Amino acid sequence: MAKVRRAFLLLGFGLLIGIWGCGAKAATTAATDEYTSLIPPGTGLFGSHEFRSSLKALPQWSRVMASAEAQVEAMARCNPERDSCSAAALSWQKIIREARGQGTVDQLKTVNSFFNRWPYRLDIDVYGVNEYWATPQEFLRLSGDCEDYSITKYYALKKLGVPVDSMRIVMLTDTIRGIAHAVLAVKIGAGYYILDNLSDLVLTDDKYEHYKPQYSVNEHFRWAHVSPGLMR
Numbered sequence: 001m002a003k004v005r006r007a008f009l010l011l012g013f014g015l016l017i018g019i020w021g022c023g024a025k026a027a028t029t030a031a032t033d034e035y036t037s038l039i040p041p042g043t044g045l046f047g048s049h050e051f052r053s054s055l056k057a058l059p060q061w062s063r064v065m066a067s068a069e070a071q072v073e074a075m076a077r078c079n080p081e082r083d084s085c086s087a088a089a090l091s092w093q094k095i096i097r098e099a100r101g102q103g104t105v106d107q108l109k110t111v112n113s114f115f116n117r118w119p120y121r122l123d124i125d126v127y128g129v130n131e132y133w134a135t136p137q138e139f140l141r142l143s144g145d146c147e148d149y150s151i152t153k154y155y156a157l158k159k160l161g162v163p164v165d166s167m168r169i170v171m172l173t174d175t176i177r178g179i180a181h182a183v184l185a186v187k188i189g190a191g192y193y194i195l196d197n198l199s200d201l202v203l204t205d206d207k208y209e210h211y212k213p214q215y216s217v218n219e220h221f222r223w224a225h226v227s228p229g230l231m232r
Contacts, residue, residue: 088140
């Protein structure tokens with residue numbers, strides 16, 4: 001474990017929690033080659049070693065948390081028979097209505113496939129900036145990129161009663177494509193199920209050997225991750 005911690009420090013905490021643009025070329029480091037064979041599999045997400053800390057220094061996620069709950073409640077309260085409800089509100093009500101009463105795994109599948117219908121759009125095209133984390137209401141109106149899908153799925157499942165402590169938005173490296181990516185991980189029993197905008201399949205994290213987590217968050221904590229084979 002001491003070697004894992006040392007390797008983590010060499011990576012630099014700023015790399016793990018810095019700007020994370022979906023589809024951006026993944027960062028690499030040559031200074032840690034000697035530690036590749038020294039890091040055994042971990043027991044965290046995607047077989048990583050996890051280091052939990054506070055939510056400080058995550059302004060994008062802090063902005064989402066500050067407004068998402070109120071927006072979600074407003075969409076849920078809109079009465080289409082009385083009010084002029086937006087398309088976003090009607091879509092939100094539709095998925096909550098469809099998934100309510102299902103078993104948890106079925107809820108994950110329903111929520112994942114529903115929001116995956118939205119087109120993938122880069123932040124620069126939607127918001128005019130390279131990196132922007134959208135609230136569910138913003139995503140339903142304008143769509144977004146990988147972390148925006150994950151955020152919207154997170155809040156939908158929260159509305160359906162899935163505990164926040166069992167969910168994490170995970171920023172990771174897709175080693176096959178060599179780019180940054182984001183997914184939602186939901187713990188059921190001893191395993192994590194992955195909701196990915198690239199597929200309607202909902203599989204456990206051990207099926208994604210090409211995903212190497214960098215950091216993950218929920219409303220209470222953040223985690224930094226070090227994976228076997230990450231540093232090569």
